[in-house]
Amino acid sequence: MKSKAPKPKPLSRFNYTxxxxxxxxxxxxxxxxxxASYGQVAFAAGWPGRARLVARVLGDVEASDGVIPWQRVINAQGKIAIPKDSPGHRTQIRLLKAEGVVFLNGKVSFERHGWQPGDPSPLLD
DNA sequence: AAACTGACGTGAT
DNA sequence: CATCACGCCAGTT
Structure with a gap:
């Protein structure tokens, strides 16, 4: 059998806001x-399977949204999702390294830095 | 309305 | 480990 069935998700008209x-x-x-990965954030936020929605939200994020540690969201491969050439790419790496995140071969180890929804919520950090 | 576009994820090659 | 193909989702063309 080759079905993958990651179980889509019914869900009806959601509110982007x-x-x-x-x-x-x-x-x-x-x-x-x-x-945390996009998919992980989507799941924890109550929108399983909406990794791309998380990506879109981050892309739209502005100062008016307050302090968002956007740099802490990377792809499931442990790599920066922003295009390599983009200036944001380097910014993200700089910010993460500044908070102690270790990069090995351009990748972050979830084993070492992976966030778990059960962890304490600093809520400000 | 159809096609295209991504800061995605996963399994196959 | 690099690529590819798909599946998925919402916004743009």
Missing amino acids: VARQQILDTIRRIPKGKV
């Missing part, structure tokens, strides 16, 4: 020195 707020709140809970 609401979803965005939940996603940003979730990201705010990631402690300094830790990282």
Whole structure:
């Protein structure tokens, strides 16, 4: 059998405004020195399977959203999701290194820095 | 309305 | 480990 069935998800008309707020709140809970993948954030925010929604929200994020530790969200491969050439790419690496995140071969080890929703929520860090 | 575009994820090659 | 192909989702063209 080759079915993959990661179990999509029914769900009906969601509200981008609401979803965005939940996603940003979730990201705010990631402690300094830790990282989470897009899919992980989506799941923790209550939108399983919406990794791309998280990406979109982060892309739209502005100063008006307050302090969002956006740099702590990377892809499931432990790599920076922003295009290599983009200036944001280097910025993200700089910010993460500044908080103690270690890069090995351009990748972050979830084993070492992976955030778990059960961890204490600094809520400010 | 159809096609295209991504700061995604996963399994196969 | 690098690529590719798909699946998925919401916003843009």
